[in-house]
Amino acid sequence: MSISRDDVLRWMELFAAAVAEHRAELVALDTAIGDGDHGTNMDRGMRKALERLGASEQADAGAALKTVAMALISSVGGAAGPLYGTLFLQMGSALAGNPEIELADYAQAWRKGLEGVQARGKAQPGDKTMVDALIPGVEALERASDLSDGLRAAAQAAETGMKATIPLVARKGRASYLGERSRDHQDPGATSTYYLFEAAAAALAG
Numbered sequence: 106m107s108i109s110r111d112d113v114l115r116w117m118e119l120f121a122a123a124v125a126e127h128r129a130e131l132v133a134l135d136t137a138i139g140d141g142d143h144g145t146n147m148d149r150g151m152r153k154a155l156e157r158l159g160a161s162e163q164a165d166a167g168a169a170l171k172t173v174a175m176a177l178i179s180s181v182g183g184a185a186g187p188l189y190g191t192l193f194l195q196m197g198s199a200l201a202g203n204p205e206i207e208l209a210d211y212a213q214a215w216r217k218g219l220e221g222v223q224a225r226g227k228a229q230p231g232d233k234t235m236v237d238a239l240i241p242g243v244e245a246l247e248r249a250s251d252l253s254d255g256l257r258a259a260a261q262a263a264e265t266g267m268k269a270t271i272p273l274v275a276r277k278g279r280a281s282y283l284g285e286r287s288r289d290h291q292d293p294g295a296t297s298t299y300y301l302f303e304a305a306a307a308a309l310a311g
């Protein structure tokens with residue numbers, strides 16, 4: 106089993122749909138410990154991304170992910186645009202020219218994306234950021250021996266990582282200004298990252 110360009114397009118459609126469906130939830134989470142724009146920003150960015158994906162033929166999965174990256178970078182302010190933009194740009198570079206993406210290719214692309222996000226945002230595990238959902242998701246994919254099982258395991262691991270941000274005190278981003286008062290809130294970036302893994306499982310697990 107492998108992942109095609111059309112699979113990736115379906116993945117991005119499902120992610121955009123999840124972000125739209127959970128927009129109010131993401132806004133509420135970000136209102137509690139940030140500036141409240143995460144849901145509206147990601148929704149606007151993914152709408153723009155789908156628009157651009159539909160506007161021209163995407164050569165392959167890598168090209169499609171780069172298109173998403175550029176749409177997010179140009180249309181989403183704050184931290185989320187550059188961080189998600191970096192994630193998709195690194196993934197797109199890793200997958201460019203690959204018409205049949207295998208589990209190992211896909212896991213490696215996620216690893217490159219994670220490295221890009223950490224290089225850009227400087228977040229470490231436990232800082233209460235999207236990285237806390239990204240790392241367990243990527244590691245689950247890397248441990249997997251089967252694409253479908255790996256995708257489901259990654260979504261589950263990302264969900265666990267997302268929930269584990271609740272008791273954390275934020276050390277990065279706007280939430281870190283709150284210090285102890287950031288405790289007992291789920292991180293909005295880790296939440297949208299969980300939706301990205303969940304969309305991948307729904308679109309690609311077959």
Ligand SMILES: [Mg+2]
Nearest residue numbers: 139140142143
């Ligand atoms: Mg915000």
